[in-house]
Amino acid sequence: MLLSLQNIEAGYGKKKILNSISMDIEAGQVVALLGHNGAGKSTTLKSIMGDLKTTAGSISLNGKPMDRLSTTQRVKQGVRMLPEGRGVFADLSVGENIDVVAAANCTHATSLFTRDDVLSIFPVLAERLESRSGDLSGGQQQMLAFSLAILGNPALLLLDEPSVGLAPNLVERLLQQVRTVCKEKQVGAILVEQNVGAALEVSDYIVVLNAGEIVFRGTPEDARGTDFWEYF
Ligand SMILES: Nc1ncnc2c1ncn2[C@@H]1O[C@H](COP(=O)(O)OP(=O)(O)OP(=O)(O)O)[C@@H](O)[C@H]1O
Ligand SMILES: [Mg+2]
Structure with missing residues (x-):
């Protein structure tokens, strides 16, 4: 398994945001992480990047715990983040x-x-x-x-709303590139996306967060026939 989150908890000061989040990602997989504003999507990515300390649970990369690694060490292991907003100089x-x-x-x-x-x-x-x-x-x-x-x-890409503010045709093109990169080079990705339809097109499976908890997980196919859409 490329990335494994087991029952992680994290928050800001005394305020707990993430409540027992578990998920696994294999090399080459694109996982869409969806949910309302404030659901905890960016907090999840920051916890994996080591920007934010987890208060419980464990995070491992290729079977090795990362919990004690600094952000710099995680980058060296191939964990890369595209933060919210544009990460360019x-x-x-x-x-x-x-x-x-x-x-x-x-x-x-x-x-x-x-x-x-x-x-x-x-x-x-x-x-x-x-x-x-x-x-x-x-x-x-x-x-x-x-x-x-x-x-x-890169081994694992953490992409926080890469398509925000883009015209619809560009959204599709950028997200298709994400998928191509992951499939051709066996890189894993967590894709946080507001555009749920576009995320369904390019992801292997979907995780929906609500108030810091996972409320849905399944394939895009699973999502089409269920109450998945009630979360948006
Ligand atoms: N630096 C911070 N200090 C205190 N609380 C924060 C901080 N960053 C986020 N929060 C709170 O944590 C919760 C989860 O925020 P988070 O940014 O993870 O949500 P999100 O799912 O990424 O939302 P969005 O879609 O708006 O980007 C929210 O209640 C938010 O107000
Ligand atoms: Mg966010």
């Missing part, structure tokens, strides 16, 4: 953004994704290499943020 050019992150992440002799790889996945970025990243369109910034997340050797 706005004042650097597109090329500089890629080079800075590649220098940090492409440290192994072999990388799953190099500078050339991300530019061939998103040719539009190759055309804008000299542009200030903050001047790109929202869609292009999200493509750049996703590119930065996969540079080097």
Whole structure:
């Protein structure tokens, strides 16, 4: 198993948010993590990234507990997060953004994704290499943020609403790229998504959170015939 969460709990100060969350992800799988605003989706990703300390339960990557690892150590193990909002250095050019992150992440002799790889996945970025990243369109910034997340050797991608603010056709294209990357390179992903329909199209299974608890889990097929839609 690539990632295993067992009964994790986490919160802010004395306020407990996540209540006994368990889920497993295999290499190559895309799991959609859905739910209302405030359900605990970002809190779950932050707990896996080590941004937030869990107060109970355990998190393991490839069978090894990660609970005591710092965020930096988790990144070295291949855990990568695309945070809510656009995770790019706005004042650097597109090329500089890629080079800075590649220098940090492409440290192994072999990388799953190099500078050339991300530019061939998103040719539009190759055309804008000299542009200030903050001047790109929202869609292009999200493509750049996703590119930065996969540079080097990612094992697990934590994607917090990568499609927010994008035009519908771009949402589909970006999420299809997420799926392709995961399937071709056997990377796992947790995809937090407001666009439930688009998430159903690209995910292998779905987890719905409500008030810090899992209220639904199943395949997109399972979701179509049930009370799944009541959660939105
Ligand atoms: N830094 C923080 N300090 C205190 N409470 C927080 C903090 N961040 C989030 N919360 C609270 O934790 C709960 C879960 O928030 P979280 O951000 O995980 O939700 P979410 O499912 O990602 O929602 P959204 O769809 O709005 O992004 C909410 O009640 C929120 O107010
Ligand atoms: Mg959130």
